[in-house]
Amino acid sequence: VVPTIYTDVRGRTIESNQ
Incomplete structure (x- = not known):
């Protein structure tokens, strides 16, 4: 999964890893 x-x-x- 690529962070936003x-x-x-x-x-x-x-960096938002939601």
Whole structure:
């Protein structure tokens, strides 16, 4: 399963493994 990776509004990279 590939994690969902996105950048939040403050420029941080977030990985969501839901």
